Amino acid sequence: MKNKLLIIGASGHGKVVADIALKMNKWKTIAFLDDDKNIRSSMGLEVIGTSDYVFKHIDDYEVFVGIGNNVTRQKIHEMLEKAGASIPVLIHPNTVIGSQVDLETGTVVMAGAVINCCTKVGKGCIVNTGSTLDHDNNIEDFVHISPGAHLAGTVNVGQGSWLGIGSVVSNNLNITSGCQVGAGSVVVRDITESGLYVGVPVRRI
């Protein structure tokens, strides 16, 4: 483990990521990279360059992508992996994580989230504030589970899908890759085609 952490993205999501990293108390130095040259600091931490500077620092720093957009986060995460970056998992100290939970690199678990036993969360995922993933879920890479979303037991969520704030997914369901489920929406049947789904129960729009 390196004792320095570089977070790519210094705006909304990146700030929450930095807050978690600070609370984890694992790194001596935490800094940002951001492509907006007007942002010199964020959360009291220095922005030391634009994202292309990452290659200059890859040997000294662990690197984490603090960007909320699933597609952008995936692109940068995969580029970092290819370049051999060391990418941590970030877990807010006030989360509840069960036994045999597997969290892959580049994933962040935010305050108040609960992940129950035997759930797997892939690479570069966001398990946002106060969301719950019950037992035996399989969350594929680059998924975003928004604040307050609740997934019952044995739910599969395909790569790059985004479950909106306060959405609910009933047990034993599959949501395919590339889906977006709207705020407060409720999924009660499998979603087998990528697309945008809203309402109670969800319909495709």
Ligand SMILES: CC(=O)SCCNC(=O)CCNC(=O)[C@H](O)C(C)(C)COP(=O)(O)OP(=O)(O)OC[C@H]1O[C@@H](n2cnc3c(N)ncnc32)[C@H](O)[C@@H]1OP(=O)(O)O
């Ligand atoms: C820390 C953080 O901030 S994490 C981020 C959390 N943010 C979220 O979860 C945002 C989730 N986003 C939404 O729910 C959005 O409304 C989306 C993505 C589903 C749809 O956005 P858009 O594509 O812009 O759709 P638009 O607003 O034009 O709505 C299209 C129709 O769907 C309806 N609709 C949109 N969202 C929802 C919803 N969540 N539930 C029910 N109906 C909805 C609209 O009322 C509209 O209906 P109409 O055509 O009858 O008027």
